[in-house]
Amino acid sequence: MSMALEDGSRVAVIGGGPAGSLFAYYLLTFAQRIDLNLLVDIYEPRDFTRPGPAGCNMCGGIVSESLVQLLALEGINLPSTVVQRGIDSYVLHTDQSSVRIDTPLTEKRIAAVHRGGGPRNVRALKWGGLDGYLLGMAQQRGAKVVAARVGEVGWNDGRPQVRVEGGAHTYDLLAGATGVNSSGWQLFEQLGLRSRRPETTKAYVTELNLGDELIAQYFGSSMHMFLLTIPRLDCAAIIPKGDFLTVCLLGRDIDRELVTAFFESPAVKRCFPPTWTPAEGECHCSPKINVREAACPFMDRVVLVGDSGVTRLYKDGIGAAYRTAKAAARTAVFSGVSARDFQKYYWPIYRSIARDNRYGWLIFALVHRIKAVGALRRGAVKMAGGEQAAPGMARRMSIVLWDMFTGSAPYREIFSRTLDPRFLGRFIWESALAAVGDGRGK
Amino acid sequence: MDEGALGQQYADGEVICRQGEPGDRMYVIQAGRATVVREEGGTEVVVRELIAGDVFGEMAIFERQPRSATVRAKGTARVLTLDKRAFLRGVHEDPSLAYGILQAMSQRIRSLTEELSRLKSKG
Numbered sequence: 001m002s003m004a005l006e007d008g009s010r011v012a013v014i015g016g017g018p019a020g021s022l023f024a025y026y027l028l029t030f031a032q033r034i035d036l037n038l039l040v041d042i043y044e045p046r047d048f049t050r051p052g053p054a055g056c057n058m059c060g061g062i063v064s065e066s067l068v069q070l071l072a073l074e075g076i077n078l079p080s081t082v083v084q085r086g087i088d089s090y091v092l093h094t095d096q097s098s099v100r101i102d103t104p105l106t107e108k109r110i111a112a113v114h115r116g117g118g119p120r121n122v123r124a125l126k127w128g129g130l131d132g133y134l135l136g137m138a139q140q141r142g143a144k145v146v147a148a149r150v151g152e153v154g155w156n157d158g159r160p161q162v163r164v165e166g167g168a169h170t171y172d173l174l175a176g177a178t179g180v181n182s183s184g185w186q187l188f189e190q191l192g193l194r195s196r197r198p199e200t201t202k203a204y205v206t207e208l209n210l211g212d213e214l215i216a217q218y219f220g221s222s223m224h225m226f227l228l229t230i231p232r233l234d235c236a237a238i239i240p241k242g243d244f245l246t247v248c249l250l251g252r253d254i255d256r257e258l259v260t261a262f263f264e265s266p267a268v269k270r271c272f273p274p275t276w277t278p279a280e281g282e283c284h285c286s287p288k289i290n291v292r293e294a295a296c297p298f299m300d301r302v303v304l305v306g307d308s309g310v311t312r313l314y315k316d317g318i319g320a321a322y323r324t325a326k327a328a329a330r331t332a333v334f335s336g337v338s339a340r341d342f343q344k345y346y347w348p349i350y351r352s353i354a355r356d357n358r359y360g361w362l363i364f365a366l367v368h369r370i371k372a373v374g375a376l377r378r379g380a381v382k383m384a385g386g387e388q389a390a391p392g393m394a395r396r397m398s399i400v401l402w403d404m405f406t407g408s409a410p411y412r413e414i415f416s417r418t419l420d421p422r423f424l425g426r427f428i429w430e431s432a433l434a435a436v437g438d439g440r441g442k
Numbered sequence: 443m444d445e446g447a448l449g450q451q452y453a454d455g456e457v458i459c460r461q462g463e464p465g466d467r468m469y470v471i472q473a474g475r476a477t478v479v480r481e482e483g484g485t486e487v488v489v490r491e492l493i494a495g496d497v498f499g500e501m502a503i504f505e506r507q508p509r510s511a512t513v514r515a516k517g518t519a520r521v522l523t524l525d526k527r528a529f530l531r532g533v534h535e536d537p538s539l540a541y542g543i544l545q546a547m548s549q550r551i552r553s554l555t556e557e558l559s560r561l562k563s564k565g
């Protein structure tokens with residue numbers, strides 16, 4: 001039996017989040033380039049135009065600088081109906097001080113989006129979500145969307161089969177794009193995929209309705225990042241969007257206590273209008289986040305893309321969905337759909353993302369250390385602040401921080417930049433000055 | 443233009459990139475229009491008009507040559523820049539990323555060929 005896609009081959013995509021939609025989009029794009037006629041069904045139960053959690057694949061909604069550029073190159077220019085705010089800078093807050101870091105060209109190259117129809121209490125549906133937009137792109141290329149949750153799969157004569165209410169459908173390829181926030185993995189185990197599941201931890205997202213004007217005044221078009229000495233919190237971000245702020249906490253099993261500690265910390269209070277207090281009942285969720293990849297993302301005629309396989313640690317998950325989806329689609333169209341094809345052409349990309357996360361863990365471990373020592377923390381902020389104030393100066397700390405928080409560069413590259421003697425020298429110098437200052441202050 | 447838009451905003455007539463200057467990035471028009479003009483002996487010739495979605499400045503990515511023309515906003519325009527490094531790194535992992543650029547260049551050669559043959563048949 002041939003394991004290549006042919007004219008009339010059928011492909012099932014389970015899950016229509018960014019990974020599923022981009023997989024379908026690129027599969028059809030590549031196929032059309034070589035005049036190959038494929039039939040693609042995307043199974044997705046969510047209606048992304050609905051406000052609140054029902055229509056949302058919960059996340060911070062930052063489309064990274066690198067992904068914005070890659071998509072633009074491919075002719076995918078996110079419209080201003082999807083991009084709620086273009087981000088041109090970020091502000092790094094520590095317990096004592098803050099520093100603002102601009103994009104090298106002071107240009108809006110990061111997009112803040114909503115994933116679904118918007119928060120539960122959204123008043124006007126001015127914007128469409130990213131997921132609905134990408135799904136629409138796949139549909140325009142010819143994919144059919146089946147509004148159903150897949151509860152059962154199996155095999156039929158060597159081909160994967162999807163069983164939903166109303167019948168069973170057999171395919172030549174099944175792409176798993178169920179993310180990590182559902183029982184999707186059971187399906188792949190039903191198909192016989194033997195692999196360690198992705199490991200996850202619980203994050204926290206809430207949407208605060210502050211209104212357009214206050215957001216512009218207090219948060220501007222900056223992403224606000226927080227490096228606070230709250231245990232278990234790896235990083236936190238506040239992202240301005242239209243009328244709402246998205247607050248995103250990442251770390252180990254974020255619970256209520258940690259969320260309260262965050263909102264009560266002076267660094268966070270400083271950012272908000274003095275009289276503001278978080279209202280009860282704002283839209284919030286505790287989604288899972290993939291912190292370690294699935295050991296094996298493919299078998300004959302089955303491939304996993306996006307979060308159900310691998311993502312980038314704490315950042316640019318949508319970018320990882322794009323990279324894995326496109327690599328899997330490329331393999332399926334130009335090579336074939338056997339495990340060997342995926343091993344040869346898909347695995348290297350998958351593995352490179354997973355390997356890079358090892359450097360990510362290392363960096364976060366270092367950041368925890370730096371956070372714990374006041375002089376180092378202040379040294380880092382002072383170094384970045386000095387670079388921002390002196391336009392001609394090499395922006396070593398700024399670039400490290402920028403790449404770290406925006407997802408613009410691989411962790412490995414960031415790590416190697418921090419080993420540069422000029423970076424280390426300056427950092428140690430600024431920290432020593434901060435330590436001397438501390439001594440004097442006492 | 444609203445806050446959601448990406449890139450940088452240029453006013454009517456403002457220069458986005460200038461002929462003769464070195465370039466290490468290309469551009470994609472997000473909204474509005476731009477004109478490509480070639481400055482020759484003190485006069486300006488409009489070579490091309492660009493609309494939303496068009497990529498320009500890509501020659502600087504492939505050749506180490508100064509910009510071959512000046513591009514100006516026509517009306518208010520919003521333009522996103524693409525870094526040479528990010529592009530080439532992307533192409534290294536995924537050569538299909540260059541497909542769009544090849545397609546645009548191919549279209550440009552086609553229209554230049556037509557133009558050339560028109561000029562030759564006139565002369």
Ligand SMILES: Cc1cc2nc3c(=O)[nH]c(=O)nc-3n(C[C@H](O)[C@H](O)[C@H](O)COP(=O)(O)OP(=O)(O)OC[C@H]3O[C@@H](n4cnc5c(N)ncnc54)[C@H](O)[C@@H]3O)c2cc1C
Pocket residue numbers: 014015016017018019020043044045046057058059060061062063064148149150151177178179180181182183184203204205248249287288289305306307308311315316317318319321
């Ligand atoms: C708190 C938090 C903040 C984040 N912030 C960012 C950020 O700012 N920027 C960024 O780039 N990334 C961020 N991420 C990561 C990002 O959310 C994910 O990497 C991205 O959503 C992965 O896309 P996906 O398509 O693989 O999965 P998902 O987006 O989870 O989509 C999976 C889809 O599959 C569908 N599905 C599931 N099971 C079935 C089934 N049985 N049948 C049919 N359909 C099914 C679901 O309905 C869903 O639509 C964040 C994640 C978290 C948890």
